Amino acid sequence: MPLMERGDAAELARRVLARSAADETEVTVDAEVDDFVRFADVGPTQNGARERVTVAVRVRRREPGGGYREARVQTGALDDAGIDAALARAEAIVEHCPVDPDLPALGGAVEVRDTPPIRPTLDHGFREKAAWVAGAVEACAAAGLAPAGLVQTCGLTRAIANSSGRAVVGSRTRASFALTATGPEGSGFADAIGPDVDALDAEGVVARAVERACAAQGPRPVEPGEYTVVLEPPAVSALLLFSSYCGFGAREFSEQASFLCGRVGERLFPAGLTLLDDAADPRNPGLPFDGEGTPRRTVPLIEAGVLRGPVTDRTWAARTGLECTGHALPQPSEDGPRPQNLVVEAGAESLEDLIGGVERGLLVSQLHYANMIDPKDLALTGTTRHGTFWIEGGRLGHPVHELRFTDDLVRILASVTGLGAQRAVAGALFDGDVLTPALRVEGFRFTSAAEAG
Amino acid sequence: MDAERLVRDAVERATARGADYADARLVRTRTEELTVRNGRLAGALSDEDLGLGVRVLVGGSWGFAARPLGEDPAAAPAEAARLALRAAKAMGRAQRSPVQLAGRADARGEYRTPFELDPFEVSPADRLDLLQAAVAALGGRDEAVVREASCSVRREEQWMATSEGGETFQELVRAGAGVACQAAAHGQVERRSYPASFGGNYLAAGWEHVLGMDLVGEAPRVRDEAIALCSAPPCPPGRRDLILSGNQLMLQIHESVGHPTELDRVHGHEVDLAGSSFATTDKLGAFEYGSRHVDLVADSTVPGGLDTRGFDDDGVPSQRWHVVREGRLEGYLTSREWAGRVGEAASRGSNRAEGWFHPPIVRITNLSLMPGTWTLDDLIADTADGVYCDTVKTWSIDPSRMNFQFTTELGWEIVDGERRRLLRSPTYQGSTPEFWRSCDAVCDERHWRLWGVPNCGKGNPMQVAEMSHGAAPARFRGVEFVGGSW
Numbered sequence: 001m002p003l004m005e006r007g008d009a010a011e012l013a014r015r016v017l018a019r020s021a022a023d024e025t026e027v028t029v030d031a032e033v034d035d036f037v038r039f040a041d042v043g044p045t046q047n048g049a050r051e052r053v054t055v056a057v058r059v060r061r062r063e064p065g066g067g068y069r070e071a072r073v074q075t076g077a078l079d080d081a082g083i084d085a086a087l088a089r090a091e092a093i094v095e096h097c098p099v100d101p102d103l104p105a106l107g108g109a110v111e112v113r114d115t116p117p118i119r120p121t122l123d124h125g126f127r128e129k130a131a132w133v134a135g136a137v138e139a140c141a142a143a144g145l146a147p148a149g150l151v152q153t154c155g156l157t158r159a160i161a162n163s164s165g166r167a168v169v170g171s172r173t174r175a176s177f178a179l180t181a182t183g184p185e186g187s188g189f190a191d192a193i194g195p196d197v198d199a200l201d202a203e204g205v206v207a208r209a210v211e212r213a214c215a216a217q218g219p220r221p222v223e224p225g226e227y228t229v230v231l232e233p234p235a236v237s238a239l240l241l242f243s244s245y246c247g248f249g250a251r252e253f254s255e256q257a258s259f260l261c262g263r264v265g266e267r268l269f270p271a272g273l274t275l276l277d278d279a280a281d282p283r284n285p286g287l288p289f290d291g292e293g294t295p296r297r298t299v300p301l302i303e304a305g306v307l308r309g310p311v312t313d314r315t316w317a318a319r320t321g322l323e324c325t326g327h328a329l330p331q332p333s334e335d336g337p338r339p340q341n342l343v344v345e346a347g348a349e350s351l352e353d354l355i356g357g358v359e360r361g362l363l364v365s366q367l368h369y370a371n372m373i374d375p376k377d378l379a380l381t382g383t384t385r386h387g388t389f390w391i392e393g394g395r396l397g398h399p400v401h402e403l404r405f406t407d408d409l410v411r412i413l414a415s416v417t418g419l420g421a422q423r424a425v426a427g428a429l430f431d432g433d434v435l436t437p438a439l440r441v442e443g444f445r446f447t448s449a450a451e452a453g
Numbered sequence: 454m455d456a457e458r459l460v461r462d463a464v465e466r467a468t469a470r471g472a473d474y475a476d477a478r479l480v481r482t483r484t485e486e487l488t489v490r491n492g493r494l495a496g497a498l499s500d501e502d503l504g505l506g507v508r509v510l511v512g513g514s515w516g517f518a519a520r521p522l523g524e525d526p527a528a529a530p531a532e533a534a535r536l537a538l539r540a541a542k543a544m545g546r547a548q549r550s551p552v553q554l555a556g557r558a559d560a561r562g563e564y565r566t567p568f569e570l571d572p573f574e575v576s577p578a579d580r581l582d583l584l585q586a587a588v589a590a591l592g593g594r595d596e597a598v599v600r601e602a603s604c605s606v607r608r609e610e611q612w613m614a615t616s617e618g619g620e621t622f623q624e625l626v627r628a629g630a631g632v633a634c635q636a637a638a639h640g641q642v643e644r645r646s647y648p649a650s651f652g653g654n655y656l657a658a659g660w661e662h663v664l665g666m667d668l669v670g671e672a673p674r675v676r677d678e679a680i681a682l683c684s685a686p687p688c689p690p691g692r693r694d695l696i697l698s699g700n701q702l703m704l705q706i707h708e709s710v711g712h713p714t715e716l717d718r719v720h721g722h723e724v725d726l727a728g729s730s731f732a733t734t735d736k737l738g739a740f741e742y743g744s745r746h747v748d749l750v751a752d753s754t755v756p757g758g759l760d761t762r763g764f765d766d767d768g769v770p771s772q773r774w775h776v777v778r779e780g781r782l783e784g785y786l787t788s789r790e791w792a793g794r795v796g797e798a799a800s801r802g803s804n805r806a807e808g809w810f811h812p813p814i815v816r817i818t819n820l821s822l823m824p825g826t827w828t829l830d831d832l833i834a835d836t837a838d839g840v841y842c843d844t845v846k847t848w849s850i851d852p853s854r855m856n857f858q859f860t861t862e863l864g865w866e867i868v869d870g871e872r873r874r875l876l877r878s879p880t881y882q883g884s885t886p887e888f889w890r891s892c893d894a895v896c897d898e899r900h901w902r903l904w905g906v907p908n909c910g911k912g913n914p915m916q917v918a919e920m921s922h923g924a925a926p927a928r929f930r931g932v933e934f935v936g937g938s939w
Contacts, residue, residue, distance in 0.1 A: 034914070035540075036914055037540075037544075038725070038913055039547070040720075040721055040722045040724070040725075041549070041550075041721060042548070042549055042550035042552075043514075043544065043547045043548040043549040043550065044514060044515070044544045044547055044548055045515070045717075045722050046515055046517065046812050046814070047515060047516060047517060047540045047541075047544070048517045048518065048519065048540070048811070048812055048914075049516075049517070049518040049519075049536040049537065049539070049540050050517075050518065050519040050810055051519065051520055051521065052504065052519070052521055052810055053521055053523055054502075069494070070494070070497070071494075071497035071498075071499070072496075072497060072498050072499070073498070073499040073500070073501075074498065074499070074500040074501070074502070075500070075501045075502075076501065076502050076503050076504060076521050076522070076523050077501065077503060077522075077523055078523035078524045079523070079524055082523070085501075086499075086501065089499045089501075090499065092577060093485075093487075093497050093499060093577045094497075095577075095578070096576070096577045096578035096581050097494045097497055097577075097581065098489065098492065098493060098494050098581070098585065100493045100494060125543070126539065126540045126543035126544070127543045127545070129543075130543050130544050130545055130546075130547040131547070133544075133547040134545075134546055134547040137547060137549060141549075146721055146724075148721060148722065148723075148724035148725040149725045150725055150913045150914070152914065178725060179725075180724050180725045182721065182724060182729075187724070255598050255599050255635065255637075256598055256637040256642060257598075257599075257635060257637070257642045332494060332495060332496050332497060333495070333496060334488045334490070334495045334496040334603070368728065368851065368852050369727075369849045369850060369851070369852075370849065371847045371848060371849045372847055373846070373847050373860050373878065373880065373937070374642075374878065374937075375642060376640075376641070376642055379937065381847070381849045381858050382849050383849070383851040383852070383856065385728075385851075385852055402851065402852075404849075404851070404856055404858060404882075406858070406935065406937065429726070429727070429910075430910075447858075447882075447935060448856060448858075448882055448935075449856065450851040450855070450856040451731065451851050451852070451853040451855040451856055452852065452853065453724070453728045453729035453730070453731070453851065453852035453853030453854075453855075
């Protein structure tokens, strides 16, 4: 499916901007394409060839005494009448909005790096997706396993233009193939995520999921308690994303609801641990600008074990006196700035080395339904999923029943004793991807038994 | 734009080009959300969304395509039908078992949400005035770091046509609002919300629902409780009786009864995202899901429910049925694709999509715990050692929906029938059937009300749906509370 060209998106943004008579106006054009096939034991269960174009307009009225009133409208009606109707709705809301006295003016012209879409990802068709599905379903059937998974390719072109002369445009693509293989007593999971579909190893995903599922059969009970664990990238991702949702942003930092409060600059973590927000990393790239068109900076969040941050946008930079790092969500927003491209720097150990450093512990493949109990130490709970294995004497052993964990992310990261050399892009139940190696963590707290599924 | 003609056109083009079955939904949604935080506008969004989703069945394979109607609406039906057919036909050898649909999608008619005050006729100024007043009422104490009020109103119009003669129109209106206060004191950060988490409570109703909440009047209590929680002791671990408020019980119903009884999930088709279900079909009719006090009714006709409508996105008329009757598992949430798997001749009508951009999937509809006979005062007086837990703070449940751990914003310690200390972050844990079997008392209809869930994520790619859960406070005996430093 064709993705709107960057030039066309930029031109649409300019056309909308020209129709606004507001004191300040910012226009965002989002053009998306998304092709997917979901599958299970019967083969494909759903698919979709989807396209959407949304125009968002942020309208501002400058107040004589300083500050602005502002509102945001979105529409899918792209003709002049539709745009004018959207602008009129915005004006009607702005009329009655409270004045925000310390909102900064819209940012002016900036340069951003060129981010063209990856063409093979956009060209990946349904026949190719169906072939991947067939391969997964057949391999699972041959092994006596039930498959479930998703093949997806999507693209986004975003153009932002504002009345202060800012005009930026970029594209990003994302391809993913995920397979969960389930047997009578256990399951295995593998996936591949990246901007270029041609770089995904679909056969490797199938082989890894099937191998892991076969190994997961016949789990034995394990008592809850504190264990040394090796967390594979999907498990690390499920934890770290909470520092993005609630932790590293300037708003929660300013409102005393962040684990950063009173700790920035402290060496809380091992020297080998470095966490960045980096939208320019080619393995998990983001758009080169944020929701206001500000160039995204690469920001150290944990630097050789020292806590850094927070990330900011123009508004929260002004309110906190920090520099703007380019991490705005589309404005105005109930949520503050947040990192969206977390990258954990690689260590030096192979997965075997990480396991080899565990006397008695567990290998955790994935975590399920992690959620936050408390923000001040990022207390989290969730369960293990799709393959948890006993480790003894540095060797991987039998599968174990799934467990619930309840632990603080600050404590977990402070207890990292090893980082893998290989990294992978991994997601979680909620939104976001993280580029991370596997981690070895001491004293990870499991609080009860859980069920597989 | 002639919406009826566009959906008929899409269906006719799809069937003319080889679809064994086709349906088309044209959906126009208008949403307005306002948030005031600490006296400043934190969010003001007005969204109008319009598009067409076309679903086809070819040789037992689904195909779905979604197209916007932004610039050339007349071209969308043909293009969407073409893309949906192409996707379906490409499935080929990967399709090991053909899709079979139960019943027929031949319903015709209209449904409109009843309301008193059209929320879109209430000016943004009036809405903002209410929010500003509520935020002001949250103020007055330095510990109240974040003072927030928000409201959200939505109108969804949907035109649907099916190749089996179905033609329906629905106008669904909903409104909601809430206040929240985040306090920081004594090294603690605590949050209190009213009337519920997730931005308040939402109903299929007009602005009269928001006016009935008395946000301004409740705000000082919300603020004071948030501040008091900062110096309250954490809820101690151990087993004791648990009384859940309605705005927490709704999540218990949602996560531990709603999701496990979605029939696609029972059959493993949600394993790749949210998980499977312990409530397998061999348990139907016999499994002791809960005690005899537990009657759980699915109802897409109940007045005010966020999933109260005329028809689901299979075009099946709305219904009411028991999922759990006097503790026994009696039914599932189904679509036309899944109803036949449990021997039902037709779907229960719980197949829904988020707007036009997503294909429908089996969804929890309004699912409620039927009221019992107790008053809350009598229930507390009858409890020797317990905790009354109120308002969702966080939740987590395992993939099969068996082991859960939920935390509420606050707890009130109950000792010898009296409400005593405030407790911080009570966290309880359990196993779904064991928990529901421990239910020995449910409050009566005077305490019963619908609670809206505006953010239910399911599907892969994930889509969001809304539904309501009716509940009155209920008691659960001997529940395990988990201790922690939070």
